[in-house]
Amino acid sequence: DVKVTQSSRYLVKRTGEKVFLECVQDMDHENMFWYRQDPGLGLRLIYFSYDVKMKEKGDIPEGYSVSREKKERFSLILESASTNQTSMYLCASSPIPGTSNYEQYFGPGTRLTVT
Amino acid sequence: AQKVTQAQTEISVVEKEDVTLDCVYETRDTTYYLFWYKQPPSGELVFLIRRNSFDEQNEISGRYSWNFQKSTSSFNFTITASQVVDSAVYFCALSEINTNAGKSTFGDGTTLTVKP
Numbered sequence: 001d002v003k004v005t006q007s008s009r010y011l012v013k014r015t016g017e018k019v020f021l022e023c024v025q026d027m028d029h030e031n032m033f034w035y036r037q038d039p040g041l042g043l044r045l046i047y048f049s050y051d052v053k054m055k056e057k058g059d060i061p062e063g064y065s066v067s068r069e070k071k072e073r074f075s076l077i078l079e080s081a082s083t084n085q086t087s088m089y090l091c092a093s094s095p096i097p098g099t100s101n102y103e104q105y106f107g108p109g110t111r112l113t114v115t
Numbered sequence: 116a117q118k119v120t121q122a123q124t125e126i127s128v129v130e131k132e133d134v135t136l137d138c139v140y141e142t143r144d145t146t147y148y149l150f151w152y153k154q155p156p157s158g159e160l161v162f163l164i165r166r167n168s169f170d171e172q173n174e175i176s177g178r179y180s181w182n183f184q185k186s187t188s189s190f191n192f193t194i195t196a197s198q199v200v201d202s203a204v205y206f207c208a209l210s211e212i213n214t215n216a217g218k219s220t221f222g223d224g225t226t227l228t229v230k231p
Contacts, residue, residue, distance in 0.1 A: 040124070040223060042206065043221040048218060096217060098212060104150075104162070105162070106160040109158050109159070
């Protein structure tokens with residue numbers, strides 16, 4: 001079974017704090033993704049990575065950065081958390097398109113509250 | 116740019132009714148994948164189906180069926196004889212395949228409530 005795990009289910013941080021959200025997958029997938037989910041807005045892509053140390057901006061990268069030092073781990077960093085970053089954060093991984101099991105596998109999500 | 120539209124924000128049905136969730140997409144790519152995911156109240160998104168742009172065959176899996184029509188850029192999802200356990204948020208997604216990254220664009224989701 002593919003497993004994508006996220007370091008916390010719930011997190012409360014103060015405005016201005018540096019926040020790290022960790023994601024680990026155990027299926028040797030090349031691709032990893034960070035989304036945020038807000039009511040009525042669906043899933044919006046923040047950053048994605050298609051290889052170790054490789055990253056690309058998604059649709060809403062402002063205020064975020066990422067790190068992928070190892071293939072299985074993809075970290076999302078909020079350099080200085082703000083209240084408008086209160087959201088559900090979802091991590092996903094996938095093999096490359098064209099493989100028989102190509103889909104995105106999602107973690108359980110981290111609900112981040114910034115006060 | 117790719118776009119996925121799920122015009123139905125919320126749908127409420129009574130158990131055993133059939134329900135169709137609409138999905139319309141836009142892309143300039145000639146090859147792509149389409150997906151449906153289910154997000155139950157527990158929160159974790161679960162994959163339901165993948166379709167590539169070359170395969171317009173409809174698919175049936177138990178009570179679930181999918182209708183892919185390239186001519187209208189639609190990929191609709193029907194649940195037959197709905198059950199309370201079908202209550203969830205359903206997302207349609209479009210994925211590019213011209214790069215290895217497989218970046219996906221998701222619709223805003225349709226919240227389905229099935230009442231007993």
